[in-house]
Amino acid sequence: MIVDDLWCVLRSTNMDHRSFGWNDEVNLAAADPALAAKLTANFDEDLGKSHRETLQEWESRSYWIPVWNG
Numbered sequence: 001m002i003v004d005d006l007w008c009v010l011r012s013t014n015m016d017h018r019s020f021g022w023n024d025e026v027n028l029a030a031a032d033p034a035l036a037a038k039l040t041a042n043f044d045e046d047l048g049k050s051h052r053e054t055l056q057e058w059e060s061r062s063y064w065i066p067v068w069n070g
Helices: 017-021 033-048 055-059 064-069
Strands: 007-011 027-031
Touching: 007 033
Parallel strands: none
Antiparallel strands: 007 027
């Protein structure tokens, strides 16, 4: 999560009660504009390589896709 191009939170924690109370998970919070800029650039690069999938594409996917991807 990046807030105001300054605050960065990197985490393995899900935003739920079990993750906060029971699971051993890690969060890193930093107030660093350079880190925020790098993370934003990484996200934008990933977004540029992505494909928006429609509901119709999702519903017509092969049965084996969920099985194959685990």
